[in-house]
Amino acid sequence: MDNLCQLSATEAAARIAAGKLKSEALVAACLERIGRRENDVQAWAHLDPELALKQARECDRQQPRTRLHGVPVGVKDVIDTADMPTEYGSPIYRGHQPKCDAACVAQVRDLGGVVLGKTVSTEFATRHPGKTRNPRDPARTPGGSSSGSAAAVADFMVPLAFGTQTTSSIIRPAAYCGVVGYKPTFNVINRAGLKFLSDSLDTIGVLTRTVPDAALIVEELSGSRATSFDAVPDLKPRIGFCRTPYWHQADHATQEALERAVPRLEQSRAKVKEVELDSEFARLVEVQVTISSFEIYRALTYERTHFPDLISENLMGRILGGSRVTRAQYEEAQALASRCRARLDDVFRDYDALLAPSAIGEAPKGLASTGDPVFGSSWTVLHGPAVTLPVFTGPTGLPLGAQITGPRGNDASTLLCAEWVRRALSE
């Protein structure tokens, strides 16, 4: 009974559907794990065990209809919940109680899932950290901005949690905490009820411990067909090894892990070739800053004009930066992003997926910074699916991720490829 909290969502849902497991027992096991570990990890912004158990008992009274039935889900605290406070990681919203659930939360409930609680976000999903620690080493950051979701999933407190990504806020914390992070294609999970930061980039995704779990929840919410992972052993994927223009920023361990992965993938019958993206792609990190700053300055107008003293120095700097971005610069950045998206579609005619770093290295020491997002931001701008896999180990024994990206809209094939890579590199 004690290791129920370690079940994947896929396995738990199968047992629930087969009548072999009660949602209440699963949720109780997660709560028990949280009770033991939360003091050290601090993953949760709000948790009401009684409310979670009540939802689980309600699920247990119903006939399972979906693959999410009875499964507990963590919700990043920039996503509205009607029965739990939602503080967006900001003191401006202390105790704030939204009137309605965000679409993705209401969908989880409608599909029979249990909203376990709210996970810690950095301030408005930007850089100023929350209280969460890396469960692998409490002296290190879990990454951000989906800090609590990554830590909670890594620490077996919940099998699934929503994250959001505007720069690298799913990929980086997932890599730092050693879990799977999946940022779907832009506009796959409905964003109604998300606290907006950057309309053109904000993407809801998930943190899980397995690739099929990531597929499961996103497919249920988006109405996509269920991907069968049975075909994975037969795949012979065409993989582009993409160092990206930021390769020199990755540390030695990350570079080496990826370079050594290539022959292992080839041994498992992948076709691997180096892919070099052209010089405009090198500008995407800057483009991401231009677009997001311009939009943040506007999206947070109420907060910056009414509560400037309750905004961190870091975020205020970014807002001020946004105030200086001209419309012409913003439009130029959007045009460059569009061009690169179209060119990446062309690149993907020859590849099923690209392999790239997830972060510059292991989770850095200290809790004052959530780490460098450089390896996430271009893929966010490019709007395609990105998955980080916890397949490498760094010099101090902490996880390093491998990032698999795919063509826009081809999430299923990207997830299959990611699972293939995971198996090839885990053998």
Place this chain on the structure above:
Amino acid sequence: MDNLCQLSATEAAARIAAGKLKSEALVAACLERIGRRENDVQAWAHLDPELALKQARECDRQQPRTRLHGVPVGVKDVIDTADMPTEYGSPIYRGHQPKCDAACVAQVRDLGGVVLGKTVSTEFATRHPGKTRNPRDPARTPGGSSSGSAAAVADFMVPLAFGTQTTSSIIRPAAYCGVVGYKPTFNVINRAGLKFLSDSLDTIGVLTRTVPDAALIVEELSGSRATSFDAVPDLKPRIGFCRTPYWHQADHATQEALERAVPRLEQSRAKVKEVELDSEFARLVEVQVTISSFEIYRALTYERTHFPDLISENLMGRILGGSRVTRAQYEEAQALASRCRARLDDVFRDYDALLAPSAIGEAPKGLASTGDPVFGSSWTVLHGPAVTLPVFTGPTGLPLGAQITGPRGNDASTLLCAEWVRRALSE
């Protein structure tokens, strides 16, 4: 003093900036007009005269910095306000008080504008009507969903009001009430704090009595350069007369008004040619329904699962329709929309603007329906700027609109062209 409420925003702001007019006097004139007319028009969902006057007096204590300084703005009640209830046109949200202003509202305040009050929206900006009547004939619909904004602006209650468009919710009510309606390019006005219906289509825009007023507020919010309308007399625009695939649905008066406009535009030195869009464009009305229904089903999950009895039959039908749209159908619709956007970019190499109907005819009788949106929805899917101009008169003396659309992102040139057309057809 009595006709201050008839001032355009541009003229009012100029007088305020020159120290010749106080915002308080302007707002008082608007309130006085509302006091006299609201019983018949019913444009306002919430109005607090004291709060409006207080804001105006605060503006009068500050040095004007922007072209919006001291100008009153109506806000469609699907856009959040921190100091006024926001009910989204639904009894589910009776008395709902958001915690913060939507981005566009906070920007208006930050730019020195006055939020006059909340204008009536149909239910969640869909088809089920609110209480508003057409100020030109109270037995007729003002159109929807931006019903209150169109009626208030037409009736001189406020010079500017925000509307939103997912199908034809700015263009249609503006045409029916005889005002200018401007749906900017998708993602020009920041959407944070808008109640989402269809993320891929929802567009915030404005209703005004003049084209320069429409340009003024959108430019101030979006950080765009101020368009100078001085160049209008010198333009020789290349105009495509686009009957659209739905031409047969326009009534005789609408068809005749547009056909008779062509030689008048030519006499004013425009180059006019007929433009026929290819057969895929004929599917855009259906594409708009597919995309919006799929997204509405998800965006309103909380409402449909918790308060089904408080949702109108009309909207519930649309939600049910959305539940039956498969992901594959949705993706096919999005792909078709993308192809048509790219092809329309090509069309616009030869034209500065297209001229098309704004609605099928005059505002229909009765208040049970908000009228047929067929002439708005393709342009919403196409994401470019669209402006309706109150330049024609129908058989019963009610206004008919002419719709000017332009290339995505080229809002300034489209507005210039629209103003040129307005003058040519008003002579």
